[in-house]
Amino acid sequence: MIRSLRWKGAAFTVPFQLGFVFLYLLPIGYAVHQSLFTEQSSGLGLGGSTETFSGLDNYQQGLTDSAFMGSVLRVVLFACVQIPVMLLISLVLALLLDALTARAAGGFRILLLVPYMIPGVVAAIVWINLYSPEVGPLTPLGEAFGLDWNFFAPSMVWPSIGNLLTWHGIGYNMVIIYAALQAVPRELFEAARLDGASERRIALSIKIPHVRGALVLTGMLSIIQMLQIFNEPALFRNITPQTVNDSFTPIMIIYNQAFNAGDYHYAAALSVLLALILGVASFLFYRLTSREAD
């Protein structure tokens, strides 16, 4: 290729490169830099404060911070329940859609995608009100069946958030799995039917193995989202601040360290730690699931 053309091509990407440096690389560098310092107020706080280099102290503090590590563990445990449930429902729905005719499947697909179109904050507002004993229909419904449920009770908060996330995420995950199912060569199913395989057998032995890639992908995206969960607990906190305290999830702790405690250095160290945990979690998940496939 002509030399000048190369540089003209590169020029198309210059605005992005500049923006990427300013909005991605610089902030990350800045966060890492900040995380290596601590702020010390001198003399009763009257003489202002000085930043002193503290090396990895903030990281050490973060790794032994029971509130932070507890919140990571809390979110990971929750992810271990919610993500498989959500993906299983999405998979079953995708299999059901796949067995329908294209036209009927199209109609159901749109209906099932409605929650995905709703902004996360609005979805949380809607469910919080559905759960509310004052305005929501779920409490009287429970009473009608003799159930005295309180969706905001400490033991119920995660299931309540889990239901909200599942409701919000099923459609999107289903569409991705369905797209993968549609890509499976139809001849395979017909051949299996000729061999006398039942529909259930076909689903288990042909369809599900073929959508493994889509499941791994949706699983990884869900894990990444879950470790960063913030909106839903933040809105639940408006209702039950005792149960959903300000160290409920990792991002809530980071936000509080930065804006309520005013310790940007520690907050920066925690966000770098969270990024590392996230990287390790996705890597492990990917390795684990792709090894099984071999």
Place this chain on the structure above:
Amino acid sequence: MVLTEDRTEKPPTRPVRRLGRLGRPDRAARSRGGQRFLLIGLVLASVYSLFPVWWLIVAATKDRTGLYQSNGLWFSGMHLWDNLRQLFTYDDGIFLRWTANSLLYAGVGSLGGTLIALATGYGLARFDFPGRRLVFACVVGSFLIPIALLTLPLYLMFSEIGLVDTPWAMLIPCLINPFSVYLAKVYTESTIPFELLEAARIDGAGELRIFFSIVLRMMTTGGATVFLLAFVNTWNAFFLPLTVLRGEENWTLNLGLYNWSGKRLESGVDLTSLVLTGALLSIVPMAIMMIAMRRYWRTGVTLGALK
């Protein structure tokens, strides 16, 4: 019933299924019970998906007593207009301001972001320059970066240069969207042939001219998807505006609704009715966009999965 009609139409649309002719009788036999099971499952799932939205629509039409006392799943009195009037007049019409802000951030931010993404995607897909792989590696690598890691230092940087609490603090981050770049690159690869660019060059067209009058025009579908997804993302954003916007005159709808829903705990003011009507309204632009661009976003959603 509709299903049986459809079955007969099937073969022409999907020739591959015709191979199944031999298996047909067997399938028909199993399908009666099977189809019913399928439909029950899907109808139940649809009810689960839709009833919260239905409840929200119903709740937005009720006055306070209706909201607290009547059956949540059915109407009682039509007060939608009163609610809307209250919503838009409460606190000097701040809700309208938030709506305008959200539209501004999502509209202008996504438009600029889409243009930058299309140029970058085109540059990456159709030119071979030193560092191209590195740029692309940055694009893909950034998918894994958690928001807190970026937002917090961005807040500090923006406050150094006086951008915090201005619309720029929302608009500038929207301009750079690696996922949009990724989509734009994929679309370029599938729509812009090398031969076409060669032909235009031989005809003496400059690179900028080629981009603006040929490439952009051929990429309208891809561009629309990129714009739509960016718009939805910005409209839904919560952590970034919460961090970089302080004064309520610059807030987004999400931030405003969040604040209102916390009012009760904070000061005992119950704004539930306003919050619900506002929540319903904030879905409307999403619904319009999604319906208007249904053709485009479906591919966007599935392509999104490839990242």
